[in-house]
Amino acid sequence: MKLNDSEKLFIKETCLFYTDKQIAYELSRIRSDMGIKDSRVSERQVQVYRYNYVVNKKPRRKKDE
Numbered sequence: 001m002k003l004n005d006s007e008k009l010f011i012k013e014t015c016l017f018y019t020d021k022q023i024a025y026e027l028s029r030i031r032s033d034m035g036i037k038d039s040r041v042s043e044r045q046v047q048v049y050r051y052n053y054v055v056n057k058k059p060r061r062k063k064d065e
Helices: 005-014 020-033 043-052
Strands: none
Touching: 005 020, 005 043, 020 043
16 A cells, blocks of 8 residues: 555654654554554655655764774
8 A cells, every 4th residue: 555645744754763664663553553454564665755755864873983
């Protein structure tokens, strides 16, 4: 199942402080609570949406060695 508009908005609003995996988990949980049991959101779906619609995450700071 494709992402709907509210899910896309959720990704835009949370991508700065959640990982793609956490976003996918939350969207899947919300879908199952709504009764859409056979449809899960994958981490890849979140990544593809972010890449295609230029929703960039802040680069993570590298650890000093």
